[in-house]
Amino acid sequence: MVTAMLETYPTDTRPTETRPTDTRPAETSATGAEAIERAWAAAERVTDPEMPMLTLLDLGVLRDVQVEDGHVVTTITPTYSGCPAMATMRDDLQRELLEAGFPDAEVRVSLSPAWTSDWITEEGKKALKDAGISPPGAAPARKGPVALTLMPTRRAVTCVLCGSDDVRLSSEFGATACKAMYQCNDCLEPFDHVKEI
Numbered sequence: 001m002v003t004a005m006l007e008t009y010p011t012d013t014r015p016t017e018t019r020p021t022d023t024r025p026a027e028t029s030a031t032g033a034e035a036i037e038r039a040w041a042a043a044e045r046v047t048d049p050e051m052p053m054l055t056l057l058d059l060g061v062l063r064d065v066q067v068e069d070g071h072v073v074t075t076i077t078p079t080y081s082g083c084p085a086m087a088t089m090r091d092d093l094q095r096e097l098l099e100a101g102f103p104d105a106e107v108r109v110s111l112s113p114a115w116t117s118d119w120i121t122e123e124g125k126k127a128l129k130d131a132g133i134s135p136p137g138a139a140p141a142r143k144g145p146v147a148l149t150l151m152p153t154r155r156a157v158t159c160v161l162c163g164s165d166d167v168r169l170s171s172e173f174g175a176t177a178c179k180a181m182y183q184c185n186d187c188l189e190p191f192d193h194v195k196e197i
């Protein structure tokens, strides 16, 4: 039926140059795969303010980029509920999308499923290591209630400088809450380790 309707619909016989042109600026229209691709590219440029060697994609914070009803909708999941960098990440994402031609882009925050350090990509882990920060190992599998302990968490950490596994925890909190401080007993290098959660 649709085909029949299309076939009987009068065709526009005016010369192309006299047809009304679409005067909307191309960069503000958010439709189709091209817009999603452009929005992803913009979103992927945003980095973590505390660990600028990581993009939000590397960090696993950027969950989704879609076009809904003509505007871009991105979804992010905070690393920690109290992470002070989260508001900055959201603002940076909004600004990057604005500069990419999406002034009405929406940034949604999704809390479930909860972020885990396992979402940090392999590229992200490599970028951390290249910057002298020990990347997290596999996150502990958790189901149901999480028991709290006063003892420091045992982790398999190796020195970022010499690779030795003879390291000691010097502080459960490093420059940011998501990192612990370690020191290598072999080469004495102090370094940050991104905690597994």
Ligand SMILES: [Zn+2]
Pocket (backbone or CB within 6 Å): 159, 160, 161, 162, 163, 164, 184, 185, 186, 187, 188, 189
């Ligand atoms: Zn070392």
